[in-house]
């Protein structure tokens with residue numbers, strides 16, 4: 001039998017965080033309220049080692065507590081594989097609860113061999129109010145099965161223990177949310193402010209098993225936990241992409257959230273802008289395919305300026321092809337973008353393969369370089385074809401699956417486009433005077449994009465490039481964008 005040690009529990013807590021089984025941000029819950037922390041233990045089926053550890057610890061927990069029962073039953077669906085492993089390891093027969101009765105045959109809700117009076121232990125992944133456990137208890141009890149205990153992986157500490165106790169069932173959790181928060185903080189993964197903010201939310205939002213709120217006040221919904229209320233420092237700690245982390249930290253160190261779009265066709269003109277704006281920007285954005293006299297020397301000079309003034313290079317290539325082609329476009333050809341651009345942009349139109357294609361180009365010398373992508377989920381062009389479904393799927397590509405460490409952020413126009421605070425919102429279409437240019441580019445003021453639309457970095461092209469003094473214009477945009485950010489987090 002594996003016995004639980006605190007070190008083992010801490011190691012598992014870190015692992016669960018690494019595989020995105022829980023994350024921090026602003027998430028809509030089943031009960032209709034937003035939460036600053038979200039658990040998705042469905043992902044563990046993709047990590048057999050994690051699955052093994054979680055089920056081993058569940059079994060050891062059951063043994064330590066001397067919970068003997070004739071059957072085990074998982075709460076559908078996420079806990080079903082866990083219950084299966086517990087059943088096999090303990091040689092305890094399993095029962096399966098159907099969510100809907102079959103329309104034909106036995107019409108049974110509980111599958112398996114049992115008799116009235118048999119005992120059954122419930123296995124569940126995450127408990128908020130305990131309502132899902134209680135639904136399973138109800139169906140088992142309606143067959144005469146006796147339920148007295150439930151083992152769960154995570155207790156969010158929002159009223160579940162008390163709610164299920166009212167129905168005569170004791171809940172035993174491997175982890176409490178407090179343990180997970182403290183472990184992540186101790187290991188330097190999240191800041192004390194995040195621990196405090198989540199703890200404050202948990203204390204304020206206690207839920208009855210019918211989904212109503214204890215104290216009845218849904219207005220405690222924590223707007224203060226949304227990503228736009230968090231500082232760049234705290235978001236750096238939450239970032240999954242090393243490059244997003246670096247960019248957040250760079251923004252804080254230089255106190256700038258300005259990206260200049262150097263849309264010029266001569267190499268020297270771009271280098272001149274990079275030198276003049278360099279001290280005031282966090283990113284320099286290029287469209288390398290419009291440069292008439294592109295050369296390797298141009299790239300070397302650009303990198304030298306990026307180093308001198310401490311900004312990153314973003315090639316706004318907007319990749320949009322199949323993985324294989326994208327991989328060639330990124331790593332090969334005239335521009336060899338992967339060699340020099342810290343970041344690139346890509347459309348999500350081809351789906352996840354766009355990210356995989358880009359990553360596939362990072363071989364040889366580029367394999368060890370820190371690289372990342374901003375995925376386009378919205379455009380500033382009027383009449384663009386992007387709809388809500390497209391945005392939602394783009395968000396999933398950025399936040400779920402094995403490539404999240406490569407996605408630094410999202411190019412979009414609205415705060416509602418994504419919630420995960422570890423991603424950076426890059427917003428083009430910024431000018432002192434709002435309006436539309438003659439080819440459909442829509443502009444908003446620096447204050448509007450940051451405070452109303454959730455921009456973390458504002459992208460300014462012609463607003464700076466066409467100014468009488470590029471340098472003075474860069475200072476103005478830097479000051480206004482940064483002041484708007486400070487106001488946003490202070491409110």
Ligand SMILES: O=c1ccn([C@@H]2O[C@H](COP(=O)(O)O)[C@@H](O)[C@H]2O)c(=O)[nH]1
Nearest residue numbers: 261378379380381428429441460461462
């Ligand atoms: O939705 C998008 C995506 C990218 N861009 C790029 O940003 C700059 C904007 O330049 P301005 O001169 O400030 O209009 C440009 O490089 C675009 O390719 C965008 O505008 N909208």
